[in-house]
Amino acid sequence: MKNSWTNTISGFSRIKVVGKYTELFLNRCIRENVSIWHIRRVGDETIVCYVALEDVKRLRPIVKETKVKLYFIERRGMPFFVKKMISRTGFVAGVLSFVAILFILSNMVWDVSIEGASPKVEYQLSQAVQELGIKKGRFHFLLPSVEEIQMKVTSEIEEATWIGVTLNGTTYHFNVVEQTFPEKQEPIPPRHLVSKKKAIIYDIFVEQGQGKVVPNDFVDKGEMLISGFIGKEGKMEIAPAKGEIFGEVWYKSNVSIPLVSEFSTLTGENKKNYSLSILNVNVPIWGFGKPEFTEYEINEYSSNFKFLKWVLPIKYNRKYFLEKETLIVEYSTEEARSLATQMAREELTKKLDEDAVIKREKVLHETIENGKVKLMIHYQVIEDIAISQPIIQGD
Known part of the structure; x- marks a missing residue:
């Protein structure tokens, strides 16, 4: 007996064999390797069994030799089902059209909901979402990924601390957490103001309390x-x-700049590949092969197809090949020194408070080693040096 799945796909028939030599008929079938199974006797000269569709034609000479009569009782399997469906073209076309429409609708955006936002932020978010192409009627797989959407809208809406993005079925949900500002500050407890680092006092303004230092005093x-x-x-x-x-x-600050620098940049040229992944088997659609670029970087995006609430094992893949070119820049000693000074200043500015001011900078030491200009730079910075110190009972 064959595997039941194989039988269903290839097709099989249920037959009735009538005659005096039914046993001889069975023996000849076995000798000729005819696939028969579920053999059952229903009378003295009658048996019922199943035979594979591909072996039906081979029964004719055996029937003649054994002088039995053959009757087909039932036909099953994919070939008979397909033949039946072909005879009902209208019904099949209707079912396929219905499934196709459901499939298309399951992969389209039908609603965009925004929760937790004030009217102003909701309007700004709606505009940003539309600019990304997220609106009714668009296909999911043609839109950016949920992570990419979240990153872009969060960076654009300054009044929102966090924006969560989820895709539930055919609806994009945006949950907004807006910035909260303190209403009224709590009363400040008794405290001193002390220095948070070594410094020379540049200026002091006492609003409440007793000043203990004056300009030009050194404090630890x-x-x-x-x-x-x-x-x-x-x-x-x-x-x-x-x-x-x-x-x-x-x-x-210690900083070094190479006199010869090599870096990569995008040229703006690109090649796009589109494909479908069905059960992890990749089927190209457009943009076959790799690009002719010498250097490039690859950005890949994948979106699953859906049918109603189920995620299908089918993905729409987009692959972008972005051309790169390597540039070599050579600096003179003066240019490298200027660039190093600028970089060191920018790095220091990141560490300072917004109200801090760089009063003076001076290069203490400069060397050229291994093709690099190395600088040691001294900075004089004016900044707020006060930090609170609670007054403990008993002081």
């Missing part, structure tokens, strides 16, 4: 700048020290 880390104790001895009161103390702080 932790040294008191404005005391929270106010009043005279015997009538001393505790208050939160307030004020601004700017000090001159020193920084050193």
Whole structure:
């Protein structure tokens, strides 16, 4: 007996054999390797069994030799099903059209919902979403991935702290968490203001408390700048020290720049490949082969097809080959020094507060080693050096 799946695909028939020599008929079938199974006797001269469709033609000479009669009772399998469906073209076309329409609708955007946003942010987000092409009637697989959408809309909407993006069925959901601003500051507890680093006092403004330093004083880390104790001895009161103390702080930076630099950049030329992945088997659609570019980088995107709520094992793949070129830039010593100075200044600025000002910079040491210009730079920076120190009971 063959495998049931094989039988279903290739087709088989149920037959009735009538005659005196039914046993002889069975023996001849076995000798000729005719596939028969489920043999059952239903009378003295009658048997019923199944035979593979591909072996039906081979029964004719055996029937003649054994002088039996053959009757076909039932036909099953894919060939008979297809033949039946062909005879019902209208019905089959209707079913296929219905499935195709469901498949298309399952892969289209039918709604975009935004939750947790104020009217202003909701409008801004709606505009950003439409610019990305997310609107009713667009196919999911032609749109950016959910992660890419989330990254882009979060960077564009400044008033939103976080925007979550999910795709549920045919609907994109955007959950917005807006920035919250403190309503009213809590009363400041009693405190001193002390120095957070070594510095020379540049300027001091005391709003509340007693100033303990004046411009040009040198202070160490932790040294008191404005005391929270106010009043005279015997009538001393505790208050939160307030004020601004700017000090001159020193920084050193070591930076090196190669005289010859090599870097890659995109030229703007590209090649696109589109394909379908069916059960992990890749089927090219457009843009066959690799590009003719010497250097390139690859960006790949994949989207699953859906049918109603089910994710199908079919993916629409987009592969972009972006041409790159390698550029070699040679700097003179003066150009390398200028670029190194600029880089060091930018790195220092990132570490400083917004109100800090670089007062002066000076190159302390310069060398050229192994094709690199190396600089040691000294900076004088004016910045706020005050930090609060709570007044503990008993001080």
